[in-house]
Amino acid sequence: MRIAVIADIHGNALALEAVLADLERRGGADRIVDLGDCASGPLWPAETMARLEGLGALTVRGNHDRWVGMLAPEAMSPVDRFTHDALTPAQHSRLGALPIIADVAPGILAFHAGPEDDCLYLIDKVVEGELVRDRPEAIASRLGRLDPAVRLVLCGHSHRPDCAQLGDVLVVNPGSVGLPAYKVTEAPAHVSESGAPFARYVILDWDGATPRLDFIAVPYAHEEAARQAEAHRSPGWAEALRTGRRK
Template sequence: MRIAVLADIHGNVLALDAVLEDLRRRGGAELFVNLGDSVSGPLWPRETMERLQALNLPTVRGNHDRRVAAGPHDEMWASDLYARERLTAAQREVLFTQPLTLEIAPGVIAFHARPDDDEKYLADTVVNSQLVRAPLAAIRRRLKALDPGCRIALCGHSHRAELIRIPDGPIIFNPGSIGCPAYDDSTPPAHVSEQGSPHARYGIVTLDGAGQPDLFEAIAVDYDHEAAARQAEHAGRPEWAHALRTGFMSG
């Protein structure tokens, strides 16, 4: 069985469509999962939400989904507010009621950031203002809330593609971000996450006949990122435009 793993679309419907077309060319998948943060960003939140609702994918709630749906107006980040103003009340309700975790196949559990928190990093830490892989001991501690029967943990949030096998534990797979290749976060300690290229990222997990992981693929797809960058500029977000063009926050 092939599982298509989508994460962190952030309102970039052009990148989402490119990923779906690439997946079609590769023969599709029997199961899909969306790891959240679907619409927040100065791009096409309404169009992205409509596309995802038509697909009706199993989806978990990300921290920005929660903020867009129910965050106090005066505390919302600019990207969340942009999306909130362009979604219907019914669409916001859909975002808010998505589950924090979801078992999409036996032993395969999906969540956005951590199994018990939609905003704290699972496999990452901040070093010199940059997201890097966290020490194994820290990752183990953060997995304590995970169901002990989990064999594969699918997560997003950091926008960094990762594949980590925990000794005597699950395999953690983060496919990277479809629609937002770099971001900065002022939450202490302030940091950036940079994929290093403008490509849309997604993943495919292949399970063998016994349901065991046989293949993990982290895929980078080219798309019209220049059009996405121009949309961000039109929305008054030059830093987003730079990230969409380059995969970096500076330079």
């Protein structure tokens, strides 16, 4: 089975189209798995949702999907409120109703951040204001007990492409399709930075036992995306989209 793994699109329709075109050039996939945070961002949420609705991907719910789909508008952050207002009530309902966790195939489990917490950093920890890969024992503790048949875990949320081997289980984060860096101001304040303005995803070839992973970075019209963020009064997003970094 060949699986394309995408995550954290955040309403960046240009980046999503670039990833899908790149996937097609590489021969496509038997299944596309979307690890959530689909539309939230000061970019093209409605266009992103329309594209995803026709894609037939297996999608799990991210924290922003939950907030946009389930919170009262007055309780949302400005970016989530922008996204909410750009989508239809039916799209709000679809985001809110996405599953938290899904079996992709025998031996493969997918969720956005953690198996029970959609805001958890699974692979990463905050060190001196930056996300870095944590020790295997700490990752295993956060992951908790899995079905013994699970050999591959797919997660997103941190926007950092990475993988970690935990005994017989490999944890894979494909990175972010649509937002290569971000800044968190709540304690512990930190940044997540991929360091370059590419759209990221993974192609996974799976024979039921041994995965082969291709981590892919796709160039796209990131300057246009940055200008769209600026037009919607989001200079921090524009910086991240242009550089893959945040101050």
